[in-house]
Amino acid sequence: MAKTYKSIALFSALLMGTGAALAGGPVDDKLVIDGEMEIQTRVAAPEGHPFDEIISGWHYRTEETRALEADSFQNPGMLYVERGEEIWNTVDGDAGKSCASCHEDAGEFLKGLGASYPKWNADAGKPFNIELQINQCREKNMQAKPYKFDAADQKALTTYIKHQSIGMPVEVDLTQGDMQAWWDKGKELYYTRTGQLNLACASCHEDYNGKYIRADHLSQGNVNGFPTYRLKQSEMVSLHNRFRGCIRDTRAEFPAAFSDDLMALEVYVTWRGSGLGVETPAVRQ
Amino acid sequence: MTKGATFKALPAALAGLALMAASVATAGTVAPDSVPIEDMELKQSLTGTAGDAVAGREAFADRKKGNCLACHANTDLNEQLFHGEVGPVLDGVGDRWDEAQLRAIVVNSKDVFGEQTIMPGFYTMKVGINVAEDNQGQTILTAQEVEDVVAYLLTLKEN
Numbered sequence: 001m002a003k004t005y006k007s008i009a010l011f012s013a014l015l016m017g018t019g020a021a022l023a024g025g026p027v028d029d030k031l032v033i034d035g036e037m038e039i040q041t042r043v044a045a046p047e048g049h050p051f052d053e054i055i056s057g058w059h060y061r062t063e064e065t066r067a068l069e070a071d072s073f074q075n076p077g078m079l080y081v082e083r084g085e086e087i088w089n090t091v092d093g094d095a096g097k098s099c100a101s102c103h104e105d106a107g108e109f110l111k112g113l114g115a116s117y118p119k120w121n122a123d124a125g126k127p128f129n130i131e132l133q134i135n136q137c138r139e140k141n142m143q144a145k146p147y148k149f150d151a152a153d154q155k156a157l158t159t160y161i162k163h164q165s166i167g168m169p170v171e172v173d174l175t176q177g178d179m180q181a182w183w184d185k186g187k188e189l190y191y192t193r194t195g196q197l198n199l200a201c202a203s204c205h206e207d208y209n210g211k212y213i214r215a216d217h218l219s220q221g222n223v224n225g226f227p228t229y230r231l232k233q234s235e236m237v238s239l240h241n242r243f244r245g246c247i248r249d250t251r252a253e254f255p256a257a258f259s260d261d262l263m264a265l266e267v268y269v270t271w272r273g274s275g276l277g278v279e280t281p282a283v284r285q
Numbered sequence: 286m287t288k289g290a291t292f293k294a295l296p297a298a299l300a301g302l303a304l305m306a307a308s309v310a311t312a313g314t315v316a317p318d319s320v321p322i323e324d325m326e327l328k329q330s331l332t333g334t335a336g337d338a339v340a341g342r343e344a345f346a347d348r349k350k351g352n353c354l355a356c357h358a359n360t361d362l363n364e365q366l367f368h369g370e371v372g373p374v375l376d377g378v379g380d381r382w383d384e385a386q387l388r389a390i391v392v393n394s395k396d397v398f399g400e401q402t403i404m405p406g407f408y409t410m411k412v413g414i415n416v417a418e419d420n421q422g423q424t425i426l427t428a429q430e431v432e433d434v435v436a437y438l439l440t441l442k443e444n
Contacts, residue, residue: 024370193413196405196420200413203403208371214355215367252415 024217025210026059027066031279034072039167043275050206056276057219060210061285065231069283077159077229077281080236084160087153093144099157102141110164115278118267120176127182127267130158131238132258149257155236159227162280169275170224172267179267186268189261195252201269204246216285221246222273223266225282232285239266314428317410322396326385331392331408331428336436344430345437351407351426353434361441372404377443387435391426407431 031039041056058066072078088099088106103109114130121128121136128136134157135146147154174180193200204213205221212218226239240257243265247254255261315331344350346362353359358368359375382390390397393406406412407426426434 194415195413196416196423196425198405198411198413199403207403212367212370214369218371248417250413251417251420252413253417254415 024212026055026219027063029059029066031056031058031066031070033070033166037167039277039279040169041276041279043169046274049272049274050202051220054222054273054276055209055220056224056273056279056282057222057284058225058279058282060217060219061283065283065285069279075229075281075283076234077227077236077283080156080159080227080229080281081163082160083156084158084163087157088160093138093142095141095143097142099137102137106164110161112165112168114162114165114280115168115170116173118172118263118270120173120179122177125177126260127179127263129239129258129263129266130161131240134158134161150238150241155227155238158238159236159281162227162278165278166280167277169277170270170273172270172274174267174271182264182267183271185260186264186266189265190268193250194247195250197250199250201246201265220272221269222276223270224273224276225279225284227280228282228284230284236281237284317408317424318393322389322393325389325397327389327392328385330432331388332432334429334432336429336432336434338433338436338440341430341433341435341437344426344434350430351434356404359441375438375441377441379439379442380444382438384435384439387438388431391431391434391438407434 026042031041033039039056039058041058043054045051045054058069068074068076085106091098091101100106117133118127118129119133121132124132124136131147131149131154134154138144138146172179174183190201193203201221204218209218209220223239226242227236228242229235230237238257240262243262244254244257313333315329320327320329342362345353345359346365348355353375354362354365354368356369356371357373357375358370361376362368378387386397390404391407393409393411394402394404395406395409395411398404405425408424408428408431410422410424
């Protein structure tokens with residue numbers, strides 16, 4: 001029985017006698033924003049990567065969802081980009097400064113920045129993502145309160161900053177500081193099974209991407225579109241919110257946002273998507 | 286014993302009986318992981334009570350219980366939308382496996398398919414780390430629900 005079960009499973013999959021079953025796999029399509037800017041949504045994987053090809057979550061969404069992202073006028077996430085730009089230019093805190101006070105030419109300063117995070121922060125002795133960098137600027141340079149996790153302004157400003165790198169390839173620099181050690185830790189977590197359902201990130205996103213898990217079409221779980229606009233929630237969803245949701249779905253307690261565990265995971269999972277074009281604000285189910 | 290004493294003692298005696306009945310039921314229920322799965326089989330019923338296929342069909346579909354449709358398509362449940370395609374289609378699964386094998390698969394699929402399988406074990410304590418507080422010390426299905434689901438799977442025949 002041990003040897004025959006695989007072929008039995010294959011046989012039963014071939015039968016597919018049910019109308020309720022869906023057909024999976026990434027869709028063959030191109031993401032071109034406003035008919036002008038083509039985004040790299042499929043790239044060859046680097047040496048030592050578990051996949052041959054890295055594929056954006058965009059390819060696993062429905063035609064309607066894909067179309068929303070391709071049209072910046074219809075993409076609901078673009079409202080958050082606009083809001084983020086306002087916040088960028090608004091003075092806040094006791095120092096009487098805005099982001100723009102220190103970083104004058106936003107166009108020049110922010111171009112490509114979002115594509116290179118998370119980044120080693122020597123003072124903090126750990127990797128920083130955009131959210132942590134914003135909070136550091138607010139506290140140190142603006143003398144303003146740091147944002148609480150998932151505050152509306154935090155999501156909008158992060159979305160604006162990432163959007164300034166749209167189409168640019170995601171690239172994390174693992175040579176800085178202890179980035180490699182954080183990558184190692186993130187990798188370990190990626191393959192660690194959690195919760196009563198006993199699932200690791202890899203169980204779903206590595207072993208079964210392209211398959212439907214109920215009504216959800218499993219992607220490779222790449223992060224190049226974050227923060228993403230989720231239709232289900234009619235909201236921008238931050239990366240750590242998504243991580244926590246996936247972990248909760250294994251019926252596990254989830255780590256705090258920006259904890260060492262989730263930062264390590266962010267370093268590792270961002271690396272898994274190396275070379276994909278930044279899509280922020282991506283549109284997802 | 287006098288008549289009066291017997292009469293007075295009756296409620297206590299009944300209570301004692303009820304207690305015994307409850308402990309008998311518990312003793313008859315096999316605790317998770319206490320009976321090893323051998324050669325991909327678990328012959329012994331977990332409860333000694335025959336599985337109810339109708340209840341099993343419900344536990345199979347219930348998202349809070351088996352949620353088996355998350356991963357498996359099953360024509361018998363075509364009234365439900367969106368069947369997953371992570372695992373094999375379960376049509377005819379009652380022809381492919383016998384009762385002892387199906388029980389082993391549902392109790393702890395890792396003992397049948399290997400450690401790498403994505404399929405959760407529904408009556409085992411061998412689970413992942415950081416189990417959510419609400420789920421700690423509990424199996425996904427109860428012993429009787431496992432028996433019910435197994436009875437239901439045995440009805441999925443094509444021949």
